[in-house]
Amino acid sequence: MSQTITDGHSVDTGTVLLGASAVTMRFGGLTAVNNVSLNVHSGEIVGLIGPNGAGKTTLFNCLTGLYRPTSGEVRFLGEVLPPKPRLVVRRGMARTFQNIRLFHNMTALENVMVGMYSRTQTNAIDAVFRLPRHRREELASTERAKELLDFVGLSKAADTLSRNLPYGDQRRLEIARALATEPKLLLLDEPTAGMNPQETRQAEELIFRIRDLGLAVLVIEHDMRFIFNLCDRVCCLVRGEVLIEGPGEVVQNDPRVIEAYIGSSETDDEPAVPAADEPEQKGEADA
Amino acid sequence: MNVIIPDDVKVRFRVPARIIGLVGCTLMIASIFMSWSYGHTVLDDVGYWGAPSPLQLYYAVLPVLGVLLLAVPLLGRGRLGRWAKLVAWNTSAKTCAIWSLAVTAVMIASIAIGLGGLVNVDPGGWVALAGALIAVASTLFLPDSPDPNLYRLKSPQWVQILAIVGVMAVLLFGAAYLLNFENADQFLTFGASVVGVVMVLRQFGIFSWLSIAAANNNRVLVTSAFVVAFAFPFTQNGSDANMSIASQVLIFAATALGLNIVVGLVGLLDLGYIAFLGAGAFTAAILSGSAFATIDWVPPFWLTVLIAGTVSSLLGLLIGAPTLRVSGDYLAIVTLAFGEIFRITMNNLDGNDGPNLTNGSNGISAIPDLNFFGFDFGKAHVIFGIDIGRFANYYWLMLVVIAIIIVVFMNLNYSRIGRGWVAIREDELAAEAMGVNTFALKLLAFAGGAFLAGVAGAVKAHYDVSVTPDQYVFLESAFLLAAVVLGGMGTVMGVLIGATILKLLPEKLRFFSDYRLLLFGLLMVIMMRFRPEGIIADERRQLEFHDEDDALAVEIQEEMRAKHVHLNPEPKEWDL
Structure with missing residues (x-):
């Protein structure tokens, strides 16, 4: 194939x-x-x-x-x-690391969402006052992060801390995180x-x-x-x-x-x- | 407390150990009906036979808990059903015995020191001590229980709400009661038994259950917490002494919460944070319309607050922009120096060497009290028949400021920004390589934290009446940092508790305040050794401190799942 x-x-x-x-x-x-x-x-x-x-x-x-x-x-x-x-x-251009460099104490979903940082715009004011943009963007990026986890086959592990994932899954999560940067x-x-x-x-x-x-x-x-x-x-x-x-x-x-x-x-x-x-x-x- | 006793011995002797432990607890309970001291001048009236004093009644709480913890498992595993596994019966009993011993020791020591020798300890005291020792010795023979998982217990929502409200009420009256002790011995005894009960409940698993309940009923929690805090002045019957302490605690806590953004959320070490509080205070003082103010313009207070915050955050940007590119120790050194530079500068802006802004070391005094729409903060008002004095007015104002700070803290934490901060803390290089603007985020935390300190400083200026440079020394920065570390980096509740402990103890215990540096130093060393994550641990922080502990990681993950505490998308709750 x-x-x-x-x-x-x-x-x-x-x-x-x-x-x-x-x-x-x-x-x-x-x-x-x-x-x-x-x-x-x-x-x-x-x-x-x-x-x-x-x-x-x-x-x-x-x-x-x-x-x-x-x-x-x-x-x-x-x-x-x-x-x-x-x-x-x-x-x-996004990369993964030879020695896995995930954010170990964040969940898989959060790791991917960090990857979206550069593609989102919510600023401190939006966040503090919970303006519509914050809400909209959070929902959208959660959705997108779930899709990406699904894409690499980790949809079940969304709320697992990345340090608790098996080695192979950590590699895949790193790829998902890199993909999140579009x-x-x-x-x-x-x-x-x-x-x-x-x-x-x-x-x-x-x-x-x-x-x-x-x-x-x-x-x-x-x-x-x-x-x-x-x-x-x-x-x-x-x-x-x-x-x-x-x-x-x-x-x-x-x-x-x-x-x-x-x-x-x-x-x-x-x-x-x-x-x-x-x-x-x-x-x-x-x- | 890990006496090496083989596990098989523990299992074999668990029933006799429980029975002997029960005897110990019974002795302690019996002792409250006896006279403890020969004289009547220490503690409260512990010198009577047959009539327990209030303090003795409180003392009995721990042994009664001990009786329950030891007696219930005697029913056997079959009758307990799943409760046998939900609760850490043995470990709780052990904690209970140890704290009983500690409280007994405190009381006997108070009697001995207060009256001049152990001769003055009456039979009651000795019976209690014997009982406590028996209880401790016997509970050491109990097998260790697995960690409590009471949080798995499903309960109807009304029970959860009732529990939260109950806890809040206990908190309110406990605090009011505790504050009313004038006598250091009484304060210490009562305080120690309260801490003991809290530790036992923690071992029991109550707090893990409560935290789930709190997470599920967040609105109830936040509302009741503020109602309780708001109601506190009404418990004081117009007494100013405690309200003065309470409002100082709130100012200190508000500043510590601001520092918590920098230290707890981003993980930057700031040793000069007090300068931002000082900048806010000086700004507000200069704009207050005091006779000593150097600027004639008196803006409305809301504007003063904004200006004070802005001045502080500009200072934050000024100091942060060049230094946040370096990390760790360098930042600590630069901020330490900045704190000193601020103080010295304020000392010298007296018109001799530069513009006269602060009157030098005299500072700005006679700052008028605030006045909102005719509500004069300096005067006492009668509300519901209770005198609400000047300090209570400022206490309420600080409550509002703290509420704002908590909202800012939480909303930033649960957002894209908060995720970026966690990422920086975890692996700065990886964060940068994933597109996180680490420098801007660190600067934001620095300036944001400074802004909040500036706001707190603006209120502090009016509360203190005068602002002088020597209020803002390095020691204060160190105490703020200690409050954050002791309470729990990255948590709101922890920092509130840490700030309360650090501010309250020296006020209430005179002997403590003489040695407070020594004792706090000791406390910090002990904390760093045994619980580096602080009294209330932030889950992630706890994992960072226990990097090797994989079992803990799984446990915390389960707990986070149960609470749904993710940083996404709209958190269902704030995990205070």
């Missing part, structure tokens, strides 16, 4: 949604992302793969405004993105990490349904079967640089990709990979 949908869409190369050109991110002496250019078109699912420490999450952080790239620029719908996560969200492009950072095969299949199906809503998806993942099933195009990052970018089957069979993951007998640059892991973790903690 998934294959036919993918094929149907791979023909369609819509407008360029996200255009990153020559993005470079340095932490002190270490170049985590080096001269990466990447385009995502509307209605397309793009995979971002690479060994640990290749700079995938750092690139995500650069794209979503958590980091200001050392050089290069990120454009969204042709305009340069402001380096502020909140403004990036307003433009229409994005045109959704960035998923390892959406199936820690999931069992069945949950992974559900996630795959969910991402196809998201694409069918007309959203583009950029997804980081280590599960190769998942990524090559899902993506119209795959970009492989190694040590901060784009190794190869292209349709799934091309990337899948490229000997350099296999080498980057498994290593070849001649190369002795193995230690470089764990070393590069460090700043990525640290950077996220700092931010």
Whole structure:
């Protein structure tokens, strides 16, 4: 089933949604992302793969405004993105986190409603005096949040605290929260990490349904079967640089990709990979 | 209080333990008919045989509760039915015994200290002490009960309403009664037994049931709370002493509620909050038409209130805009410094080094009393045959101010804004990445809290008659923060209770006020260790403090479900 949908869409190369050109991110002496250019078109699912420490999450952080790239620029719908996560969200780009960052002590519904913050206008005066706008908007956003929970399959968990949700549900809730920001492009950072095969299949199906809503998806993942099933195009990052970018089957069979993951007998640059892991973790903690 | 006794021993000895506990409680009850003290100058008349004094009667409440808690489970699980599981019989009995012991100890200590030695304690006191010790020792042998889940108990609405009204009435007369104790020993004894009864009822699960009842009948709760608060001056028979304390408590509570928005809802540490109260007070004083006022314009009071609030919130914006970008400790340091800068500035705006606004350290005195449509706040009025004095007038005015503050607090909390604040508290980066304008929301809380403090300050200026810079020292900020933390961050009821405790105790207990810094410090340390979420816990706050406790998370989730306390869409109730 998934294959036919993918094929149907791979023909369609819509407008360029996200255009990153020559993005470079340095932490002190270490170049985590080096001269990466990447385009995502509307209605397309793009995979971002690479060994640990290749700079995938750092690139995500650069794209979503958590980091200001050392050089290069990120454009969204042709305009340069402001380096502020909140403004990036307003433009229409939302993300999930590799280590789930839900609001743990809020219910699932509330989490999704927080996602709607940038699309609602109720201000302090409306809220204090309970003006009609407050009421109208609260009802509408509750309704919408319920729809989104339903969409990701969590309708029964609306009033469950997100910390009490099972791991897989937390990942799905994070996606629902990101969808609540009404994005045109959704960035998923390892959406199936820690999931069992069945949950992974559900996630795959969910991402196809998201694409069918007309959203583009950029997804980081280590599960190769998942990524090559899902993506119209795959970009492989190694040590901060784009190794190869292209349709799934091309990337899948490229000997350099296999080498980057498994290593070849001649190369002795193995230690470089764990070393590069460090700043990525640290950077996220700092931010 | 966890004496290590093996569980199987506890289970085996539970019946004899209950019977021995009953003996202990009976001894305590019997002791009220005996003489406790040799002299008659301490407590009330506890020195007579056969005639219990009022204080002794109150003392007997806890042991009577103990008898019930110990005797009823003796009926056996079969007869109790589901009540066996709904109520934490054993734990309640244990709490009851421990508090009985505490009250007994307080009374014996009062007698011994007041009359000069334990010699003056008569048999009654010793019997009671023996009874209390027996009760404590025996209840330690009772197996721990599971947490009470009385809130699962379905009850008809009229019972719930009746319960709420009953609680409010008890609150009114209890407060009036408690305030009438002139003697510190009596106050402490009565206070301790009240706290003991409250703790037992809490263990029993009454409060979880009540909070559901309150959530279901919110209108009744809010209305009756205000009726009770409004009626309070009528219980005082024109006495000004207590009304003065009560209105000070309200001013303090109103300010603490404003601080609660900043500290409790958003989680920002503000150590200079008193400056906003001061700014409001000075603004109102300057515009009051006092002979010492430096500006000749006297706007109507409602306008003064708005101006005072605005001045405060502008100060809030001024201090918040550069500092709210930093977080945590930095903000605390900056606000601490701001509080001092405010005080020193007010001290120096005396015409020597700058414009004369505040008359320097003399401040502005002789602020006239308020006058609304001919209702002079400075004069006593006779209403329903009872003298309502100056303090009672201000008490009512503050009640209105508090009502406004509570409405603002609640309406902001249950809105898009409130959700944003919770999100900031939980994970600021994630909130920002989900499109929440964290900086603007923090600034809003800061300025909004300052506005409310300014409003309270405007009333305070008239109440205090004079406004001087040295009323607004760092210590006051610390006390406000203590009231919020002690009562329960993010709750209205908790902060009201915290403010009452912190303001009332030093007024009523002279020895306490000498050591109040020491004792409050100790209290805070104990709270931080055993109940960091405060007396009344906000559900979310409680979870934040007990991050690892998954069982608690499930329990709270169930309770929230039962109460329907979501931040959406129109809350059916306000969870005070």
